[in-house]
Amino acid sequence: MKPKLLIVEDDPNLGEILSEYLGLKGFETTLSRDGDEGGKTYKEGDFDLCILDLMMPKKDGFTLAKEIRAMDDNTPIIFLTAKSMKQDIIKGFTIGADDYMTKPFSMEELLVRIQAILKRSTKKEVEEFPNPFIIGALTYYYHENKLKTPAREINLTTKENELLRIFFENINQTVVRSVALNRIWKDDSYFNARSMDVYIAKVRKYIADDPSLKILTIHGEGFKLVQVK
Amino acid sequence: MKPKLLIVEDDPNLGEILSEYLGLKGFETTLSRDGDEGGKTYKEGDFDLCILDLMMPKKDGFTLAKEIRAMDDNTPIIFLTAKSMKQDIIKGFTIGADDYMTKPFSMEELLVRIQAILKRSTKKEVEEFPNPFIIGALTYYYHENKLKTPAREINLTTKENELLRIFFENINQTVVRSVALNRIWKDDSYFNARSMDVYIAKVRKYIADDPSLKILTIHGEGFKLVQVK
DNA sequence: TAGGTGTGTTAAAATTGGTTAAATAGGAAC
DNA sequence: GTTCCTATTTAACCAATTTTAACACACCTA
Numbered sequence: 054m055k056p057k058l059l060i061v062e063d064d065p066n067l068g069e070i071l072s073e074y075l076g077l078k079g080f081e082t083t084l085s086r087d088g089d090e091g092g093k094t095y096k097e098g099d100f101d102l103c104i105l106d107l108m109m110p111k112k113d114g115f116t117l118a119k120e121i122r123a124m125d126d127n128t129p130i131i132f133l134t135a136k137s138m139k140q141d142i143i144k145g146f147t148i149g150a151d152d153y154m155t156k157p158f159s160m161e162e163l164l165v166r167i168q169a170i171l172k173r174s175t176k177k178e179v180e181e182f183p184n185p186f187i188i189g190a191l192t193y194y195y196h197e198n199k200l201k202t203p204a205r206e207i208n209l210t211t212k213e214n215e216l217l218r219i220f221f222e223n224i225n226q227t228v229v230r231s232v233a234l235n236r237i238w239k240d241d242s243y244f245n246a247r248s249m250d251v252y253i254a255k256v257r258k259y260i261a262d263d264p265s266l267k268i269l270t271i272h273g274e275g276f277k278l279v280q281v282k
Numbered sequence: 283m284k285p286k287l288l289i290v291e292d293d294p295n296l297g298e299i300l301s302e303y304l305g306l307k308g309f310e311t312t313l314s315r316d317g318d319e320g321g322k323t324y325k326e327g328d329f330d331l332c333i334l335d336l337m338m339p340k341k342d343g344f345t346l347a348k349e350i351r352a353m354d355d356n357t358p359i360i361f362l363t364a365k366s367m368k369q370d371i372i373k374g375f376t377i378g379a380d381d382y383m384t385k386p387f388s389m390e391e392l393l394v395r396i397q398a399i400l401k402r403s404t405k406k407e408v409e410e411f412p413n414p415f416i417i418g419a420l421t422y423y424y425h426e427n428k429l430k431t432p433a434r435e436i437n438l439t440t441k442e443n444e445l446l447r448i449f450f451e452n453i454n455q456t457v458v459r460s461v462a463l464n465r466i467w468k469d470d471s472y473f474n475a476r477s478m479d480v481y482i483a484k485v486r487k488y489i490a491d492d493p494s495l496k497i498l499t500i501h502g503e504g505f506k507l508v509q510v511k
Numbered sequence: 512t513a514g515g516t517g518t519g520t521t522a523a524a525a526t527t528g529g530t531t532a533a534a535t536a537g538g539a540a541c
Numbered sequence: 542g543t544t545c546c547t548a549t550t551t552a553a554c555c556a557a558t559t560t561t562a563a564c565a566c567a568c569c570t571a
Contacts, residue, residue, distance in 0.1 A: 129402075139388050146394035151402070152381075159368050165375035173358075173380070173402040196454055196508050198498055210558055211501040231369070235376050241369065248560055250518060270518070272568060439548055477550055479528060499528070501558055 054181060055081040056101040056171055061091035061117065062133070063109040071104070074160050075167075077226055088112025092120050100128060101174065102167060107134035107141070115148060122149045129170045133158070161232070186221055189280060190263040193221060202262030209259075212237060216252050217259070220268065220278040229275040284310040285330040285400055290320035290346065291362070292338040300333070303389050304396075317341025321349050329357060331400060333392075336363035336370070344377060351378045352460035352470065358399045362387070415450055418509060419492040422450060431491030438488075441466060445481050446488075449497065449507040458504040 058080045062068035065086075072082045083098060085091035089111045095103065103121060107114035118130050129151040134141070137155040145153045151170045154163060186193045192201040195218050198209045209217065215237045219228055230249070231241045238245040253268065253276060260266045260278075269277045287309045291297035294315075301311045312327060314320035318340045324332065332350060336343040347359050358380040363370070366384040374382045380399045383392060415422040421430040424447050427438045438446065444466045448457055459478070460470045467474040482497065482505060489495045489507075498506045 139391065142388075142391050143394055146391075146398055151398050159371075162368065162371050162375075165372055169375055169380050170402070173399070194510075196506075197496075197510055211499070211503065212559070235372055239376055240373065244561070247518090247562090251520085251560080254519065254521090270567095273517070441549070473551070476528090476552085480530085480550080483529065483531090499557090501527070 055079055057081045057083070057098060058167075059083050059085065059091065059095055059098065059100040059103045061085045061088065061094075061103070061109065061114070062106040063087055064106070067106075071160075071163075075164070077223065078164055079222060080167075088114065088117040091117050095121055096124070102129045102131065102171060104131045104133055104163075104167075107132055107136055107145075115144065118145075118148045118150065127174075129174050131163075131166065131170070133163075182218060182222070188221060188224070188263075189265050191260065191266070193217065200259055202259070204262050207259055212248075212252050213255055213259075216249070216256055220256070220260075220276070224278055224280060227271050227275050227277045233275070284308060286310045286312070286327060287396070288312050288314065288320065288324055288327065288329040288332045290314045290317065290323075290332070290338065290343070291335045292316055293335070300389075300392075304393070307393055309396075317343065317346040320346050324350055325353065330403065331358045331360070331396060333360045333362055333396075336361055336365055336374075344373065347374075347377050347379065352458065353464050355458065355461060356403075358403050360392075360395065360399070362392075411447060411451070417450060417453070417492075418494050420489065420495070422446065429488055431488070433491050436488055441481050442484055442488075445478070445485055449485070449489075449505070453507050453509060456500050456504050456506045460504075462504065 056079075058075055060068060060071050060075075060082055062071065062084070063086055068084050068086070072084045076082050083094055083100075085094045088109050091103075091105070091109075092112065103118075105114040105117055109117075114132055114134070118132070121128060121130065126149065130149065131152045131154065132145045132150050133154050133156065135156045142153050152166050154166070182195045184194055184196050186195065190203050194200070195214065198211070198214045200207045200209055200217065216233065219233050219236065230246065234241040234245050234249060238249065257268050260268065265281050267279055267281065269279055271277055285308075287304055289297060289300050289304075289311055291300065291313070292315055297313050297315070301313045305311050312323055312329070314323045317338050320332075320334070321341065332347075334343040334346055338346075343361055343363070347361070350357060350359065355378065359378065360381045360383065361374045361379050362383050362385065364385045371382050381395050383395065411424050413423055413425050415424065419432050423429070424443065427440070427443045429436045429438055429446065445462065448462055448465065459475065463470040463474050463478060467478065486497050489497065494510050496508050496510065498508055500506055
């Protein structure tokens, strides 16, 4: 099951971007516009982690965090704020935060920090990838390293399997080279990048068994699995 | 009991200050001067958290962290570094860090971050392994070194038994080679690894008595016991 | 359109794992 | 202590996976 994130952010732009990005990364996100709304939403949902802006109308992030801690002293909280004052950071952690990020920040960094916290959170779900995962004429079994096509059954090697999973997690979205490299090869280097290119070729051949699926090259960026009807 | 911290920092000034400050704050601290020494110290002590500098002589922090993860994939790690490049931060978390702080930083902030992590860090559990443990058509008695299959009753040797237990504790999760080696053979060496390969083969034959169970190879990583429905 | 950089393809090289059998170690029985 | 048995390690060889290398081609910018 997807981990549920509560995002409380009054800046509509940032809120939307966050919600969308994290949604694409496998989370179920709920966006609230201010502290009051955030508190109500928190009560209703069963969230695995909260991302709170500090400066918001009606109710600031610290106050909201205290309310959340009063209801449940376990749900992880990340503060997201433009205030980088030492005293605010200390205060955030004292209230019971798990992390404190200063704007502007990188989405990717936020993502890995969320993952690091959920890794230790008792309520964590072992991120479940649908098994089997069906797309077009293909049936994919991540846990068995297996891909069934109309023509054949392919036993995937470890690298093929991980790469395929990333594509299926990101249908119609660009998979950035460096992200895939860091995730699968644990390191973004020239030779690993060339190794990945070799695997891209292999995976392309497999999914070609369904002609409606294609892996496009986004020059200088990465790749995108698209499904054309 | 005081939480035990391993601090690996080559700058003697910073190392002393950190060690002293955290000592005053209720931790039992051990200070190592470089990556090599840090690795040895880690093996000997039973630490609750590691604070690693990134740039050190002999062995850098990333390499040391990988070694620590190979011995135990649970002990929290905080990187402490002057490098604030996005790619390094991502890499740090990818290796399995819990936090990443950029110098110069506030002692007080480090302290609250340590506390936030320890709050979620799972205790060294004396978790009772179910006896018997039933999976699919197999019934496993860890304490009796015994595995019953529909076809036979197998008396396991010590090594077979320990290996099987690790797999049953980690269904659908990768069992990292080095972690299993350190746990069963107490040492991750070439010959022990080959010895383990021999045992993997034996154990594979046993669990093959239930065709829904398989031990897959995760190349370069380890093995994964999967149950297919 | 030329030149640099990034990507595609293929094959060889290197690394890692699988299998089998022989060698060794270590304990129990004599 | 010797003998026998079993568990474990070492070894050799083979197989699978991954990386490296070389070269061809595509894309972007000046």
